[in-house]
Amino acid sequence: MPVMSYIQAVTRALKEEMERDEKVFVLGEDVGVRGGVFRATDGLYDQFGEARVLDTPLAESAIAGVGIGAAMYGMRPVAEMQFVDFILPAVNQILSEAAKIRYRSNNDWTCPITIRAPYGGGVHGALYHSQSLESIFANQPGLKIVMPSTPYDVKGLLKSAIRDEDPVLFFEHKRAYRLIKGEVPTDDYTLPIGKADVKREGTDITVITYGLCVHFALQAAEKLEAEGISTHVLDLRTVYPLDQQGIIEAASKTGKVLLITEDNKEGSIIGQVSAIIAENCLFDLDAPIKRLAGPEVPSMPYAPTLEKEFMLNPDKVERAIRELAEF
Amino acid sequence: MSSEKINMPQLGESVTEGTISTWLVKEGDHVNKYDPLAEVMTDKVNAEVPSSFTGTIKEIVVSEGDTISVGELMCYMEVANEETTGQANKPEEKQTADEAIEETFTTDDRSMKTRYSPAVLRLAQENDIDLTKVNGSGKSGRITRKDVEKIINSGVIPSASDKAVSSTEGEREPVENKQATQTNYAQSADGDTEIPVTGVRKAIAQNMVRSSTEIPHAWMMVEVDVTNLVKYRSSVKDKFKNEEGYNLTFFAFFVKAIAKAIKEFPQVNSSWAGDKIIQRKDINISIAVAKGQELFVPVIKYADEKSIKGIAKDIAALAGKARNGKLTSEDMSDGTFTVNNTGSFGSVQSMGVINYPQAAILQVESIVKRPVIIDDMFAARDMVNLCLSLDHRVLDGLVCGQFLARVKELLENTTSENTPIY
DSSP states (O other), X not given: OOEEEHHHHHHHHHHHHHHHXXXXXXXXXTOSTTOOTTSXXXXXXXXXXXXXXXXXXXXHHHHHHHHHHHXXXXXXXXXXXXXXXXXXXXXHIIIIIITXXXXXXXXXXXXXXXXXXXXXXXXXXXXXXXXXXXXXXXXXXXXXXXXOOSHHHHHHHHHHHXXXXXXXXXXXXXXHHHHOEEEOOSSOOOOOTTOOEEEXXXXXXEEEEOTTHHHHHHHHHHXXXXXXXXXXXXXXXXXXXXXXXXXXXXXXXXXXXXXXXXXXXTTOHHXXXXXHHHXXXXXXXXXXXXXXXXXXXXXXXXXXXXXXXXXXXXXXXXXXXXXXXXX | OEEEEEEOOOOSTXXXXXXXXXXXXXXXXXXXXXXXXXXXXXXXXXXXXXXXXXXXXXXXOSOTTOEEETTOEEEXXXXXXXXXXXXXXXXXXXXXXXXHHHHHHTSSOOTTTTOOXXXXXXXXXXXXXXXXXXXXXXXXXXXXXXXXXXXXXXXXXXXXXXXXXXXXXHHHOHHHHHHHHHOOOXXXXXXXXXXXXXXXXXXXXXXXXXXXXXXXXXXXXXXXXXXXXXXXXXXXXXXXXXXXXXXXXXXXXXXXXXXXXXXXXXXXXXXXXXXSEEEOSSOOEXXXXXXXXXXXXXXXXXXXXXXXXXXXXHHHHHHHHHHTTOOOTTTTSOOOEXXXXXXXXXXXXXXXXXXXXXXXXXXXXXEEEEEEEETTEEEEEEEEEEEEEEETTTXXXXXXXXXXXXXXXXXXXXXXXXXXXX
C-alpha cells in the first residue's frame, strides 16, 4: 500500500471521483491553474480542464451559491473554501439553502454538494488562517460535517461525501496536510459518514477527539503505555451528526473520559459529546468528564509563544490523561 | 561563550518538514545574525534559513539532502554570552516544577477515600461489596472503578452481609434506615432466649420490610368449589405415584390453572420500576417452601409451557432440594409471580406479603368440606379460598377480580375430560 500525506489523499480522492463520475467538478479560489494554495487540487486542471476545475472570483457566497445551484440540477460539485475562516460570507447559502432544500421541497430537491475547507492552527497562520469553525454548523439538521484525521480516512470519507445525496462540509486540518502520512489503498473504497472509529484500544482512560488532536492523543497514549496507563482513543471522524452509540461504548469502557478539541471550549463539539455521555453513561463514570480545548480567546494569536499556549500538543494531552489516570 | 541550537523554522502554513538543499556555511565559519545559513526546500516553498545569532558555526548536524521536521536541530553555534536567551533551558525547568507539584499529591492524603463515583457505587451495590473495606489506588485514596473491578475479578469480595447490622442496606433506602434507627427494639428479660439473626432469617426480614414498606398492598379473596378437581385427582393419584415415583399434589393443579390465567391477564405478571411498569414475558412461578426456621422461594420456570405432570415434577424436585439444602441461586431467581401453599398448614385465610419486586402473590388455602347451597339444596362440597395480595401501584381491583374469576372458573371446571395430566 502506498504511503501518502493527508493532502495527497485529498487530491487522490478528488481525482478518482472525477474519473469515476463526470458530474463531479471542483470550484474555488486558485484551485485551477495554481492547483490550490495548499496544492490540494494539484494536477486536476491539467487532467480535467477548465470546464471541470473552475477558478472562481474571491467571493465565497458565489462559490457556495453556484455549487448549490449546480448540485440541485444534478451535478456533484466539490467547492473549496480557501480557509474555513473565509466560509462566513457563504453561511447563509449553506444553512438557509443547502441544508434545508430537501426538507423544504418535501424531497423533490436534493443538494449533493461537498464543501471542502482547511481549518485549524499551529501553522503560524494567525487570526484568519487558524480557526476551527465546525461548531457554527453543528446544530443544523440537513448538514453533515466530516473532519478526518488520517490519509486513509480522508480518501474514504471524501469519496463518501462526494457521493452523499445531501450537503457535506469536509474540514481538513491544514497542519495535518503535510505532517500526517499513512498508508492509503489504491483501490476505490468508501468509509461511512456518521461513524466514529476506535484508533487505539485501551482500558484506563477514554480519549474522544477528532482531526489533528487524534494524533496528539495517540502520541501521548504511546508514551503513557510505558508507564502502565492504557488509553482508548475514539476518533469521531463525523462531528455532526455524532455517532452516539460509538461515544457511549467508548465512554462506558473506562469510565474516565477526556474530550479534546482545538476549538474554543465553550459551545464546541465536545460539549455535545459530554452531554451524550452524561445522559447515557452516569453509572459507568468513574471521574468527572474532562474537556481539553482552546482558551476563550477570539482567535489563534500570531506571536509564536501565544500560539503555542493556545494550541494543543501531545504534552498537554499527556498531562490531562495522567491527571485523569491518577484521579 | 555558550552553545546555541539552530532549529528548522516554520516556512509557511501547513509546512511541517523541510529538506536541506544546500548549506551556505561550513563548520568554523563566523556568521552575523540574519545571515543565511542554508537553503531549504519544502513542497510549498524554497527558502533560506537565517541565523538567529552572531557567532561561529560549531557543528552541522544535518547533511544536504536530509529531510527534517519543523523544530528539529540543524546545527550548533558558538555564541558570545550576552546573546544567550536561555530559552532552551526553560521547558525543562517548568517540567521539574510540574513534577514537584505532582509529587505532593502522592502523600498520605486519604480525603477522597469515601467519595465514590457513580460507577464505583453501582458495582459495589451489584456485587455486595463493602467499600469501607476496600483500599483505593486513586488520588487521595479514592477507590477507582478499576479497583472495584479487580476485586470482582479476584472473587474475594469483602461482603457487607458478612458482618452484623451493616450499612449497605441503609444506604439504598433512607426510609428504611430512618425507621430502623428510630425503632426501640424489645429488651430481653431473664430466662428469655436470644436468637441471633443471621443468614436466611436476616434476608427474609429485609425482604419483608422492603416489600411491606415500599409496596402498597391490597387484598382480595375468592371462594372456589373444587369438588370436581378433588374427585379427578383422587382417581389418578395412586396410579401417578406408582408410575412417576412422586406425588400428584393439588398444588400442581393450582399452579397450572394460575399460570394459564396469567397468560390471559399478563398485568399480574409485572414489576414496578419507578417510571414504568415492566410486564414480564416469561411466566415463572415462585413457590414458597419452608424448611425448619428457613423459608425459600424456588421458581418453576416457564410454568405456562408445562403440563400438570411437569409442574408436579418441578415441585417435587425443588422441595427435595430445599429439604436437603441443595437449592442454588439459579433455582431461586427470575420468579415473576408467587403461589404460596398456605393450605398445607391448615390455614383458610391469610394475607401474603408480596415477593419483591413481583406485583402479586396468591395464597392457596386449605380445601375443606363445607355445606353449600346449590339449586336451593344443601350439598357437601370441597371448598378452597384463594387469597391474592396485589401491588396497588401496578394493579387494580378490576383486573385482579377478573384474574381471580378466571382462576376460579378454570379450577371449578377441572375434570378428566378437559384437563390432561400429561
